[in-house]
Structures are given as structure tokens and as C-alpha cells.
């Protein structure tokens with residue numbers, strides 16, 4: 001080892017693991033310590049509501065790296081340990097076993113955790129949240145037993161769990177305060193397509209309905225809704241969004257808003273401290289504002305950028321946000337960010353479940369989603385990046401290749 005510097009990564013998820021990998025692949029030969037509160041080495045979470053939950057994938061398939069990777073790359077993994085204090089004035093991190101570790105550069109990749117619902121009966125047996133592999137194991141064990149489940153929340157986690165439970169033959173009810181599933185991101189017009197997909201698969205949907213609480217002796221037996229209904233069930237899965245894990249950063253005086261605030265280099269408000277992944281609220285030069293993205297691709301790509309900048313680089317993170325979801329036989333990819341929009345434009349017939357939809361504000365494409373149509377995410381992202389005016393009719397016309405429109409938007413892609 002020629003460098004006596006120590007780089008510490010707090011949070012052994014996807015962002016942290018990709019950062020550690022990049023530090024080594026870029027030639028850093030100092031000490032790399034990765035601290036992870038979970039007992040598992042870094043793993044990917046998307047299968048936890050899909051194939052892994054249904055029992056169609058092995059745990060080994062989840063891990064970001066094989067077992068020997070960390071030893072082979074001299075990455076010191078401290079698993080089952082939580083960083084409880086950060087003192088940036090002396091560049092030290094304290095762990096929950098009392099150890100203090102000194103760093104030269106620090107990455108906070110502490111991720112996010114499920115938003116909890118403070119309703120009566122939330123602590124009853126059989127009420128589950130879904131974030132970790134152990135959570136998924138517990139829900140999977142209930143799927144094995146069959147019966148009926150009530151899913152609270154019609155976001156991505158809720159709808160994916162509902163789909164997996166139906167695929168395993170359970171009776172499924174979704175309770176959702178909005179008028180359609182996924183309304184917050186997709187809006188009512190596109191969300192209603194997902195309502196129909198779930199309806200076609202036999203999911204009972206109570207939309208515009210709020211949760212009032214759970215009833216049961218020791219385990220949940222019924223879900224109470226705000227309109228006075230009582231839904232019998234064998235168990236409940238709650239998926240009502242996540243909160244960034246910012247406590248450590250906030251207590252240490254880092255600038256925290258809805259996440260740890262970082263610039264386009266993923267640098268926090270403190271020198272030598274970086275943040276990446278679900279926890280980072282990143283300044284996007286192309287959007288001109290900050291955004292916290294809670295998706296797999298963001299963790300995958302921010303980890304390496306943070307690592308390169310910890311090594312003294314000045315890489316900018318400005319990727320178009322991207323995520324995917326698989327429900328039943330319907331796969332989709334979504335790119336962009338549309339906080340508000342004034343219309344949606346379809347390319348293809350949504351009824352066929354093979355179509356592309358664009359969200360537009362003025363004459364600009366803010367976001368696009370391809371459902372059952374593949375290898376189009378790159379031109380869609382170019383359209384979003386390009387910020388040029390595109391005629392709605394050409395956008396909707398399947399005979400006009402997207403690549404052609406993307407070239408208008410981004411001539412450098414030619």
C-alpha cells in the first residue's frame with residue numbers, strides 16, 4: 001500500500017458498494033472501510049418485491065459482488081455496525097460499538113427507510129414493511145401460506161407487492177388515498193392504465209380510501225378504512241414511500257433538506273464528505289434545481305461518481321433520472337422527471353400494453369415511459385435532455401423513428 005489515506009463509506013448498499021469498487025478500479029490503494037448496519041454484504045433491492053419475493057430467485061442472485069470480492073479488493077467490511085456519530089472537525093466517525101475511525105474522505109450512502117404509519121394497530125403481528133431482504137423473507141413466508149393480503153399504498157412498492165401476491169394466488173386488496181395507483185408520479189390518465197392492469201388480474205382496489213387502523217388480538221385480522229369499512233385479511237404490507245436516512249448527517253451539522261444536500265459533484269456542505277444514492281439530494285445542472293431520486297440506477301451511477309470525486313476528480317452527475325418496474329407480464333422503464341405537466345402524448349395504444357407515453361410541459365418533453373417496448377430509453381432520454389420543441393403529432397406517430405426525433409433534440413448524438 002503506497003497511500004496512507006483512509007476512505008470510509010457509511011452505508012453498505014448499492015451506492016456504497018459501487019463506490020468501493022470504483023475506488024479500487026481507479027487505483028486507490030489506501031484503506032477502504034465500508035460500514036453497514038445490516039448483516040448482509042451489499043445487495044440489490046428491486047427483486048425483493050418481484051422475483052425474490054415470489055420465490056423465483058435465490059438470495060445469492062441479489063448480491064452486488066460475490067463473497068470474495070471485498071477480501072480480494074482489500075475492502076474492510078464492518079457489517080452489523082451502525083455509524084452513530086460524525087465529527088467533521090476531527091474527521092472521525094463513531095460506531096455503535098464505541099470504535100472511532102479517522103477518515104480522509106467520507107461517503108454517506110445511508111439510503112432510505114420506509115415511511116412508518118402512526119395508526120392504531122401498526123405494531124400488530126402480520127403488519128409488514130418492505131425494505132430489507134429479511135422483510136422480503138418474512139412477506140414471502142406469508143405468500144407461501146396463501147390467504148388474503150391488504151396492501152396499503154398504491155405506489156411502486158405497493159403495486160409490485162400486489163402483483164407478486166396475485167401471481168402467487170392470494171386475494172389482494174389495495175387501499176390507496178389517490179384516485180388511481182401511481183397517481184403521484186404518472187398522473188390519473190396513465191395511472192388508470194395500471195389500475196386496469198391490476199383489475200384485470202383480480203386485484204380489488206379501494207381508491208380514494210384512507211387507512212384508519214388495524215384490528216386484531218395479537219395479529220392483524222382486519223384493516224379499518226376511513227369510510228368505516230373493515231377488511232378481513234391474513235396480513236398487511238405497507239408501502240407508503242420512504243424517508244432518506246439523514247439523522248447522522250443532520251446531527252453532524254451537514255446541510256440537510258429532503259436528503260443530504262450535495263452539489264453536482266456529490267460533495268456535501270462539509271469538506272471531504274460526499275453523499276450518494278437514495279439519501280442524496282443532488283443539484284442537477286440540466287434541471288437547474290435539486291432532486292432526490294430513490295431508484296436503483298441513481299445508486300448505481302452516483303456511487304462511482306462520488307468515488308472518483310473523493311479521489312480528486314470533478315465529475316458531474318447530471319443523468320436523466322431513470323427507473324423500471326415489472327408487474328405481472330408488464331414491464332416498463334420511466335425516464336425524466338415531471339413534477340408538473342400540461343398534457344400527455346401517447347405513441348401506440350395503451351390498451352395493447354405496448355406503448356410509449358410522454359409528459360410535456362409547454363413544448364418540452366419532461367419525462368417518457370415505455371411499456372412493453374424495449375431499447376427506446378436512450379432516445380427518450382435524449383429527447384428530455386435536448387429541451388427542444390417537438391411537435392406532438394410527430395411524437396405520437398410510430399412511423400417517425402424516435403431516434404430521428406432524438407437527433408433533432410441532440411445533434412451531437414449523430
Ligand SMILES: Cc1cc2nc3c(=O)[nH]c(=O)nc-3n(C[C@H](O)[C@H](O)[C@H](O)COP(=O)(O)OP(=O)(O)OC[C@H]3O[C@@H](n4cnc5c(N)ncnc54)[C@H](O)[C@@H]3O)c2cc1C
Nearest residue numbers: 011013014015037045046083111277278294295296299323
Ligand atoms: C422492495 C424494493 C423494490 C425496489 N424496486 C425498484 C425497482 O424496481 N426499480 C428501481 O429503480 N428501484 C427500485 N428500488 C429502489 C432501489 O432499491 C434503491 O434506490 C436503492 O437500493 C438505493 O441504494 P442505496 O445504496 O442508496 O441505499 P440502500 O439500498 O438503502 O442502502 C443503504 C444501506 O446503508 C445502511 N445504513 C444506513 N444508515 C447507516 C449507518 N448510520 N451506519 C451504517 N449503515 C447504515 C442501511 O442499513 C442500508 O443497508 C426498490 C427498493 C425496494 C426496497
